[in-house]
Amino acid sequence: MYCSSRVSISALFFLALRGLTSPSSCNSICVALKQTLTREIVKLIEAGYTDFLSGMAEGADTWAAMVVLALKKENPALKLHCVLPCEGQADGWSASARELYHSILEQADEVVYVNREYSKGCMLERNRYLVDHAACLLAVYNGEWRGGTAMTVRYARKLNRTVHIIDPVSCAVM
Secondary structure (H helix, E strand, O other), X not given: OEOOOOOEEEXXXXXXXXXXXXXXXXXXXXXXXXXXXXXXXXXXXXXXXXXEEEOOOOOHHHHHHHHHHHHHOOOOOOEEEEEEOOOOOOOOOOHHHHHHHHHHHHHOOEEEEOOOOOOOOHHHHHXXXXXXXXXXXXXXXXXXXXXXXXXXXXXXXXXXXXXXEEXXXXXXXX
């Protein structure tokens, strides 16, 4: 499906800065980060969020999608929407990362392609779509001013979305 206009106050989306370890090769920091993501997602479900949007980038976006799929087994009311910048997002990834990516897409309730093909601005368009279609953002973000995550956090705040930040090093939630 390409770009819908649906907006949901029960929707939350995930965002993470680049450079986090892929799910298959994990160290103690990413183990702690996965645990923090799980705790925060459970809290947000308890607060009434049922629809989860993931941009499906490698790292925390993918981890969050995996958490939602696991929790969905106990709570079928949960929905995972994968919002992709373009059809070939995972083309340059490792074979194991592509396999995980496609497995998650197969289990998702919806897959949205913001663009058919890659373009210079497609990642930013995907991030804006996520903000425009959700009431809340759960971001793994180190506070740097530059970059796609920074721009998306600022855009979410500009639109008065609820923003939860997880520090990627300390795993503190702000």
